[in-house]
Amino acid sequence: MLTDPNDTFAHAKTLLPQLSAWRRSLHQHPELGFEEYETARLVARELQALGIEFSAGIGKTGIVADIHSGKPGKVIALRADMDALPIHEATSNDADYRSQVAGKMHACGHDAHTAMLIGTAALFAKYPPTQGGVRFIFQPCEETKDANGDSGGKLMAAAGAATGVDAVLALHVTPIQPAGVVSYDPAVSASVDNFECVLTGAGGHVSMPHRTVDLSMVLGQVLNAIYSLVPRNIDPMQAATLTVGAVHGGDTHNVIPSEYRLVGTLRTRSSEARDRALQAIGQVVSIAQAIGAGCTWRWLPGALPVAMNDEAILGTMLASAQAMLGAGCVGGADELGLGGEDFSFFAKAAPIAMLYLGTKMPHGDHGDWHTPTFDIDETAMPIGTAILYDSVARLLG
Numbered sequence: 001m002l003t004d005p006n007d008t009f010a011h012a013k014t015l016l017p018q019l020s021a022w023r024r025s026l027h028q029h030p031e032l033g034f035e036e037y038e039t040a041r042l043v044a045r046e047l048q049a050l051g052i053e054f055s056a057g058i059g060k061t062g063i064v065a066d067i068h069s070g071k072p073g074k075v076i077a078l079r080a081d082m083d084a085l086p087i088h089e090a091t092s093n094d095a096d097y098r099s100q101v102a103g104k105m106h107a108c109g110h111d112a113h114t115a116m117l118i119g120t121a122a123l124f125a126k127y128p129p130t131q132g133g134v135r136f137i138f139q140p141c142e143e144t145k146d147a148n149g150d151s152g153g154k155l156m157a158a159a160g161a162a163t164g165v166d167a168v169l170a171l172h173v174t175p176i177q178p179a180g181v182v183s184y185d186p187a188v189s190a191s192v193d194n195f196e197c198v199l200t201g202a203g204g205h206v207s208m209p210h211r212t213v214d215l216s217m218v219l220g221q222v223l224n225a226i227y228s229l230v231p232r233n234i235d236p237m238q239a240a241t242l243t244v245g246a247v248h249g250g251d252t253h254n255v256i257p258s259e260y261r262l263v264g265t266l267r268t269r270s271s272e273a274r275d276r277a278l279q280a281i282g283q284v285v286s287i288a289q290a291i292g293a294g295c296t297w298r299w300l301p302g303a304l305p306v307a308m309n310d311e312a313i314l315g316t317m318l319a320s321a322q323a324m325l326g327a328g329c330v331g332g333a334d335e336l337g338l339g340g341e342d343f344s345f346f347a348k349a350a351p352i353a354m355l356y357l358g359t360k361m362p363h364g365d366h367g368d369w370h371t372p373t374f375d376i377d378e379t380a381m382p383i384g385t386a387i388l389y390d391s392v393a394r395l396l397g
Contacts (some may be wrong), residue, residue, distance in 0.1 A: 002127045005323035005390045011127075012386035015119045019381040022046070022118055024097035026111035030084030031092045033141030033152065036061045039082045043138050045191065046118050052136075053190040059155035060146075063138040067124050071213055072105045073132025074166040077350070079343060080117035081110045081142035081152070088376045090372035107367075107374040114138060116171065119385040124392075132396045137161050137314045139170070142342050149301025162349035167313050169391055170343055171384045176366050177331045177358030179380035182387070184314060185336035187348070188354050188394030190239070191268040191274050192304040192340035194329065195244040195260070197222070197284070199249075200294035203258030207273035212256045215249065218293040219260050225284045230266075233280040238273040241338055242266045265336035271306060307344030310351035313395070317355045320390040325383070331358065 002008045022042070029041050040061050047054045047065050054065035061082075068075075089098055089105035106112075121136050139161075141152035153332040162168050177183055199222065201213025223244065230242040242264065249260035268274040281297055287294035321329050346352050359376035360366075367373035 001393055001396070002123070002389065003004055003393055004387070005320060007061075008388040008390045008393070009121070009324040009382070011123060011158045012119065012382040012389065015122065015381050016379070017121050018122075019115050019385065020117035020378050023111045023378065025113055028100045029108050030099050030106050030111070032086060032104060033144040034060045034146060035085040036082045040178040041136070042163045043082070043114065043118060047121060050122055052121055052125055058159050058161055059140060059152050061140040062152060062156050062161065065121065065136040066069045066133055067128055069131050071130070071382070074396055075133045075135060075164060076395050077137055077162050077165040077168040078117055078120060078388055078392065079137040079139055079168055079346065080113035081096030081139045081169045082114050083110055083143050083152070083257070085143055085370060087208065087370065087372055090176070092377050095375070099133070104111045105370060105372070105374075108143065108369050109322055109374070109376055110142065112173050112359065112376055112378075112384075113171065114339050116381050116384040116388065117383070118296060119307045120388040123385065123389045126284060128145055130395050134392050135165055145302040147209050151302065151342040152343075153273060153314045153345040155248055157348060159344040162346045165350050166387055167310070167348050167395060169313065169344045169388065170373045171357045171388065173376055173380070175358040175360050175374065175376070176368060178360045178362070179357065179358055179383065181329055181331040181358035182318070182325070183307065183331040183356045183358070184318070184354075185356070186309060187269055187336055188302055188307040188309055189268045189341040189344035189351055190269050190336065190338040191271075191306040192277070193274070194300040194302065195266065196298045197262040197265055199260040199262075199288055200297045201258060201292065203256045204256050209256060213292050215258070215260050215293060216256065218288055218291050219247070219249070220290060222284055222288050222295070225287050229280045230277050234273050234276045238268070238270055240266070240268040240273045240277055242277060267340070268307060269338065274306070296320040304340045304342055305331065305344050307347045307352065309353045313351055313353035314355065316394050317353055317387060317391045320387045320394060321355070323390070324386055349356050355387065357387070
């Protein structure tokens, strides 16, 4: 096993052409959540070529692979997500790796995550652990959920992908920092609770509002309550936001509708703030009912729990980065804000940590996450590969 971080970095740099080839192949052929069949086949093909044993079909389309020394010791897991987004790519026409699938693209860097994890597996296949072992988790469907509200992380964790490991590590690319810089957030994921609110009442002709329950007026009161009750019921030092993402109701200009449907999301960074917000929502229902409307509020399945980075493991990943890139390579904290990440489900099995890897393009000619022009500086991929390898080496001891 490689134990000198600079030696590890040097070996990882030689993988850049292959890392780029893997990433570009995945980028050209993006697949949405739980549809990653060709993506999984590419991963399986490369693992097989490396002589690494693996199991496919975990959490529907996920893959779990192991390299074990045969000697007692810790087992450290590494996770990469594989799914793309339903976004039509608009990067430069000169990019020969543009998505070839209309309406789908890797706009969050999961293609790079997958390529780097294959690259890390390649390093471990050549320089295996001398004690304990390493597990590679290739996870589907981080961005969305199935009909039951389950994401890939939830299903893979439930299937035991991280059972028996001592830690689970991950990287996530960031367009905010340039290659050679890493950053972090104390939280791996904010809690995410999606909701549906349905307002009902007798509709009718706009000329006779007194014979109706004017849901448009009720809607205004409900929206005002949604955007005021949560911040006024939570300690202002606690991060929380409740947002309505869509409102559906009505068909024409001269009819008072009989139903409005609202959908949105609650985001918090502590269980205390989440509990307070959930309690405050009861007042929204009461306000609508007091005006004469029917109101039902439903929290949708698939909530993501709050999860925090394990400080010791995150510190190990930062130490690996600093050993290769210098003490000044850490660009700061608070990358996540109130973003959700289903990596948090693995925290039920073992301590977890996620590090952000700077991939900002040198000339800034790209968009942020989840935009049609998202792209990465591929020279960052050997850095990520080396950090993953060296972090595991440090944790294995």
